[in-house]
Amino acid sequence: MNYLGIDLGGTNIKGGVINEAGEILREASRPTRVEDGADAIADGIAALIRDLEQGETFGGVGLGCPGTVDDESGEVVCAFNLGLIHYDLRLAIKARTGYAIRLGNDANVAALAEAAVGAGKGAHSTVVITLGTGVGCGVVLEGKMLTGYTGAASELGHMVIEEGGEPCTCGRKGCFEAYASATALIRMTRDAMAANAGSAMHAVARENGAVDGRTAFTAAQCGDAAAEEVVHEYVKYLASGVTNVVNIFFPEIVAFSGGVANQGEALLAPLREEVRRQEFGGAYVKRHAKLVSCTLGYQSGIIGAALLAKA
Amino acid sequence: MNYLGIDLGGTNIKGGVINEAGEILREASRPTRVEDGADAIADGIAALIRDLEQGETFGGVGLGCPGTVDDESGEVVCAFNLGLIHYDLRLAIKARTGYAIRLGNDANVAALAEAAVGAGKGAHSTVVITLGTGVGCGVVLEGKMLTGYTGAASELGHMVIEEGGEPCTCGRKGCFEAYASATALIRMTRDAMAANAGSAMHAVARENGAVDGRTAFTAAQCGDAAAEEVVHEYVKYLASGVTNVVNIFFPEIVAFSGGVANQGEALLAPLREEVRRQEFGGAYVKRHAKLVSCTLGYQSGIIGAALLAKA
Numbered sequence: 001m002n003y004l005g006i007d008l009g010g011t012n013i014k015g016g017v018i019n020e021a022g023e024i025l026r027e028a029s030r031p032t033r034v035e036d037g038a039d040a041i042a043d044g045i046a047a048l049i050r051d052l053e054q055g056e057t058f059g060g061v062g063l064g065c066p067g068t069v070d071d072e073s074g075e076v077v078c079a080f081n082l083g084l085i086h087y088d089l090r091l092a093i094k095a096r097t098g099y100a101i102r103l104g105n106d107a108n109v110a111a112l113a114e115a116a117v118g119a120g121k122g123a124h125s126t127v128v129i130t131l132g133t134g135v136g137c138g139v140v141l142e143g144k145m146l147t148g149y150t151g152a153a154s155e156l157g158h159m160v161i162e163e164g165g166e167p168c169t170c171g172r173k174g175c176f177e178a179y180a181s182a183t184a185l186i187r188m189t190r191d192a193m194a195a196n197a198g199s200a201m202h203a204v205a206r207e208n209g210a211v212d213g214r215t216a217f218t219a220a221q222c223g224d225a226a227a228e229e230v231v232h233e234y235v236k237y238l239a240s241g242v243t244n245v246v247n248i249f250f251p252e253i254v255a256f257s258g259g260v261a262n263q264g265e266a267l268l269a270p271l272r273e274e275v276r277r278q279e280f281g282g283a284y285v286k287r288h289a290k291l292v293s294c295t296l297g298y299q300s301g302i303i304g305a306a307l308l309a310k311a
Numbered sequence: 312m313n314y315l316g317i318d319l320g321g322t323n324i325k326g327g328v329i330n331e332a333g334e335i336l337r338e339a340s341r342p343t344r345v346e347d348g349a350d351a352i353a354d355g356i357a358a359l360i361r362d363l364e365q366g367e368t369f370g371g372v373g374l375g376c377p378g379t380v381d382d383e384s385g386e387v388v389c390a391f392n393l394g395l396i397h398y399d400l401r402l403a404i405k406a407r408t409g410y411a412i413r414l415g416n417d418a419n420v421a422a423l424a425e426a427a428v429g430a431g432k433g434a435h436s437t438v439v440i441t442l443g444t445g446v447g448c449g450v451v452l453e454g455k456m457l458t459g460y461t462g463a464a465s466e467l468g469h470m471v472i473e474e475g476g477e478p479c480t481c482g483r484k485g486c487f488e489a490y491a492s493a494t495a496l497i498r499m500t501r502d503a504m505a506a507n508a509g510s511a512m513h514a515v516a517r518e519n520g521a522v523d524g525r526t527a528f529t530a531a532q533c534g535d536a537a538a539e540e541v542v543h544e545y546v547k548y549l550a551s552g553v554t555n556v557v558n559i560f561f562p563e564i565v566a567f568s569g570g571v572a573n574q575g576e577a578l579l580a581p582l583r584e585e586v587r588r589q590e591f592g593g594a595y596v597k598r599h600a601k602l603v604s605c606t607l608g609y610q611s612g613i614i615g616a617a618l619l620a621k622a
Contacts, residue, residue: 068592078595085595124460146452148561149435150598155591159555162474163548172554172589237474243483244470248559250459278483280466281379284389284396287461 005306111138316617371620422449
């Protein structure tokens with residue numbers, strides 16, 4: 001039996017039909033039409049389900065959504081960039097398609113996919129950390145997604161690592177997200193560029209047309225001291241949050257995705273060194289968390305949503 | 312069938328016989344004799360088991376131990392204040408008594424007890440935070456103790472909340488433990504006393520014979536401004552770490568034990584207010600973590616160890 005997974009994003013709704021092995025058989029996509037309101041979003045999801053149905057009846061339909069969702073009630077509790085607040089998405093999709101969809105947070109379902117068929121395949125436990133505009137996190141312990149009592153758990157990005165530090169979108173100050181997101185890296189890069197007129201980061205940014213998450217890494221690879229300092233500072237904060245995650249969960253796998261994670265070993269090698277140095281009991285325990293890159297790319301959102309429906 | 316639970320501490324080895332309902336039927340205790348080495352500790356544990364046996368055969372024996380343990384191998388990985396490093400305690404106890412003991416970290420088994428028959432009875436998930444010399448933590452999710460891939464998980468006390476802050480016993484700087492333990496509260500109290508010669512904290516400390524975790528709370532209740540500032544500062548850091556715990560696990564119950572937790576509502580009321588203000592999505596989610604006091608006292612260590620053997 002096959003399952004349908006839907007990744008509801010701010011720009012597009014992506015969907016895929018997944019077989020029992022977690023492989024995508026076919027995909028489709030539609031624009032999200034956030035500006036037309038909640039019912040238009042539900043219309044788009046229903047249309048996407050019909051696009052992908054092709055006469056087939058699915059074992060279930062799962063949907064990953066940004067923000068906070070409640071899979072028990074079927075409600076999107078709050079997804080600000082979609083304009084959804086206390087919206088009963090399960091009811092809306094049931095009325096349009098007959099399917100009672102399962103709901104998950106997008107970062108959580110992505111972690112479910114990586115744990116099942118990606119970077120954490122076969123592992124005891126997997127934490128996925130997405131270093132993008134924000135820091136999205138999902139935790140899968142012995143095959144089970146951590147969602148907590150409220151359905152909203154695993155918000156590791158909103159763990160304060162610097163009391164009273166940089167303001168975060170969540171209202172707190174000093175969150176992991178405010179130091180480890182691509183947004184934070186760009187902030188650090190801009191600050192360093194303003195203070196170092198002669199840094200190679202200026203040339204790199206000009207060539208790419210903008211300051212982005214790659215600017216400091218690229219200039220650092222050319223030996224630019226100010227850029228090396230930005231990378232060092234970014235890795236320091238990232239290591240602080242990742243070591244927290246290791247000390248809290250002692251997972252087998254910590255897998256990274258998102259724009260900054262594309263740096264691969266330029267990011268992971270210094271990060272591993274710092275986390276190993278700081279982890280609790282690191283000198284004595286025989287097993288350590290492995291820090292790796294995610295392997296499924298954007299498909300993790302689709303596959304994870306389908307796996308949620310399969311569970 | 313009854314089970315035997317043992318709480319191995321730095322001063323005493325406490326044991327109890329527990330029935331299926333998690334009630335203690337009888338208790339006994341022996342000194343730990345840390346100074347005589349690992350085998351003497353094992354001798355003490357074996358003697359305690361015989362003390363409590365009284366002709367009965369137990370369904371199992373569980374033991375809670377400070378530091379890092381590996382229940383898979385039966386080894387105490389490192390428990391510095393007991394002088395145990397890579398010590399095969401299961402083998403040692405098996406040789407002396409015939410019982411293959413189950414091993415847990417002491418804070419983790421205490422949380423297991425509180426979750427099963429204490430503050431978290433009937434709850435979806437329980438986090439226990441012990442505010443003593445250090446900050447001990449245990450996490451129980453849907454009845455299951457979080458121990459991770461290495462067996463050493465739930466070290467929430469060693470989550471950095473202030474990058475580069477106060478040095479912690481674990482080697483990191485700025486850990487939750489370095490701000491929320493009784494030790495940290497005493498440090499804050501001493502600093503404030505040194506800066507405020509006229510504070511009522513001096514009189515309170517003289518009366519009690521020492522500066523301790525109660526000094527600032529007692530003086531604050533008398534309206535002493537410097538003491539109020541200490542309590543405010545302590546609660547600020549405690550709330551920062553507890554909000555992190557809430558955002559990570561979204562547990563139903565967060566239960567506090569240890570010396571500082573004896574302040575009860577004087578601690579919990581301002582803490583609840585601050586955590587509710589800071590928690591992720593707090594204005595939208597319908598269910599919130601309840602912050603309460605633990606109910607089992609020192610018996611949680613014994614009961615939890617026995618429950619581990621029963622699992």
